[in-house]
Amino acid sequence: MGPGPSDVHPRVLSAMSRPTIGHLDPAFVSMMDETKEGLQYIFKTENELTMPVSAPGSAGMETCFANLVEPGEKVVVCINGVFGMRMKENITRFGGEAIVVEDNWGEAVSADKLDEALTENPEASIVAFVHAETSTGALSDAKKLCTIARNHGCLTIVDAVTSLGGVELRVDEWEIDAVYSGSQKCLSAMPGISPISFSDRAIKKLSSRKTHVTSWFLDLSLVMGYWGKGANRTYHHTAPVNTLYGLHESLVMIKEEGIENSWDRHQKNHIILRDGLEKMGINFLVKVEDRLPQLNTVIIPDGIDDVSSRSKLLNDYNLEIGAGLGAYAGKVWRIGLMGYASRNENIALCLLALSDVLGIQK
Numbered sequence: 001m002g003p004g005p006s007d008v009h010p011r012v013l014s015a016m017s018r019p020t021i022g023h024l025d026p027a028f029v030s031m032m033d034e035t036k037e038g039l040q041y042i043f044k045t046e047n048e049l050t051m052p053v054s055a056p057g058s059a060g061m062e063t064c065f066a067n068l069v070e071p072g073e074k075v076v077v078c079i080n081g082v083f084g085m086r087m088k089e090n091i092t093r094f095g096g097e098a099i100v101v102e103d104n105w106g107e108a109v110s111a112d113k114l115d116e117a118l119t120e121n122p123e124a125s126i127v128a129f130v131h132a133e134t135s136t137g138a139l140s141d142a143k144k145l146c147t148i149a150r151n152h153g154c155l156t157i158v159d160a161v162t163s164l165g166g167v168e169l170r171v172d173e174w175e176i177d178a179v180y181s182g183s184q185k186c187l188s189a190m191p192g193i194s195p196i197s198f199s200d201r202a203i204k205k206l207s208s209r210k211t212h213v214t215s216w217f218l219d220l221s222l223v224m225g226y227w228g229k230g231a232n233r234t235y236h237h238t239a240p241v242n243t244l245y246g247l248h249e250s251l252v253m254i255k256e257e258g259i260e261n262s263w264d265r266h267q268k269n270h271i272i273l274r275d276g277l278e279k280m281g282i283n284f285l286v287k288v289e290d291r292l293p294q295l296n297t298v299i300i301p302d303g304i305d306d307v308s309s310r311s312k313l314l315n316d317y318n319l320e321i322g323a324g325l326g327a328y329a330g331k332v333w334r335i336g337l338m339g340y341a342s343r344n345e346n347i348a349l350c351l352l353a354l355s356d357v358l359g360i361q362k
C-alpha cells in the first residue's frame with residue numbers, strides 16, 4: 001500500500017506466465033490491436049497514436065518531451081512536487097526553455113498562476129503538468145488547466161501515471177495533446193510499461209519538426225512502424241512480450257469492471273480508509289477538494305517515529321506504506337489504494353496494523 005508498484009492482480013501474474021511467442025506472431029499482433037483499443041478505452045480517447053512504451057512511466061514522460069520539444073522552444077511547466085521537477089529536467093535536456101509556475105507541495109496546480117504565466121509569455125507553445133502528484137497526494141484540475149492552455153494556443157503534456165484508472169480522466173473531452181501513464185499504479189499490473197496517447201494536433205507538431213528527435217528509441221515516427229495499426233508491422237525493438245500479456249489482461253479486467261466503476265471504487269475505498277484514519281486522530285496533508293483517493297498522504301502523529309513504524313508494519317504485518325519525500329520526509333506517510341490494492345481487506349489490515357504501531361487501544 002505504497003505509492004507504487006501496487007499489488008499486481010493474480011490474473012495479470014498468470015497471464016504473464018504464458019509461453020513467450022514472437023513479437024510479430026499473428027496472435028501477438030492481434031493482441032497488440034486489442035491492447036491499443038483497451039488503452040483508448042481507459043484514456044477515453046480515439047487517438048490513433050495510443051500505445052504502450054516498452055519501459056516505465058519515466059520513459060513515457062521522456063517520449064512526450066523528446067517528440068514535442070524542439071531546441072529553443074518555450075514550455076510552461078507547473079511544479080507542485082517531485083514529478084513536475086522531472087518534467088522541467090526533461091524540457092531543458094531536450095533544449096527547451098522552461099518557464100516554471102510553482103505551487104506549494106501538497107496543493108493543486110493553480111489555474112490562475114498558469115493563466116498569468118501564459119499571458120506574460122505569449123511565445124510559449126506547450127504547457128506541462130502532473131495530473132496526480134504521487135509525491136504529495138494532490139490532484140490538479142486537468143480539464144481546467146488544458147482549457148487555459150488551449151486558450152493561449154498551447155499544446156498540453158499531462159502526466160497521468162497515477163491518475164489513469166484511479167480518478168476521472170478524459171483525454172479527448174479535455175483536449176489533452178500528449179499524455180503518459182504507468183502500468184504499476186492504478187492498473188493492477190506489473191511495473192515496466194508506459195501507456196501514451198498523442199492527439200492529431202500533437203502529431204501535426206511532431207511531423208512539422210525542424211530537427212530530428214534526439215532519442216532513437218523514443219522517436220515515435222519510428223516506433224509507429226511497429227505499433228501502428230494493421231498487419232504490416234515491422235521490427236523496431238523486441239517487445240516485452242510477457243509483460244504485454246500482463247498489460248493486456250489488466251485492460252481486459254478494467255473493461256469488465258468498467259472504467260467509471262474503477263474510478264468509483266477508488267473513491268469509495270478512500271472514504272473508508274479516511275474515516276478509519278480520522279477516527280484514530282490521523283490528519284491528511286492535502287485539503288479535501290484536492291485529495292487523491294488512490295494516494296492518501298497523512299501527517300505522522302507527534303512522538304511517532306517514521307522509520308521504525310514503517311519497519312514494524314513491514315515486518316509484523318507484511319504491509320508496506322510509502323515515506324514522505326523532500327521537505328515532507330519523516331513528516332508524512334503515503335498510503336496507496338491503487339488498482340488491485342484498493343480493496344476492503346487491505347483497508348482493514350492497514351487500520352489494524354496502524355492502531356498497533358501507534359499504540360492505540362481498541
Ligand SMILES: *Cc1c(COP(=O)(O)O)cnc(C)c1O
Nearest residue numbers: 056057058083132134161162182
Ligand atoms: C510513478 C510516477 C512516475 C514514474 O513512473 P516510473 O514507472 O517509476 O518510471 C511519473 N510520474 C508520476 C506522477 C508517478 O507517480
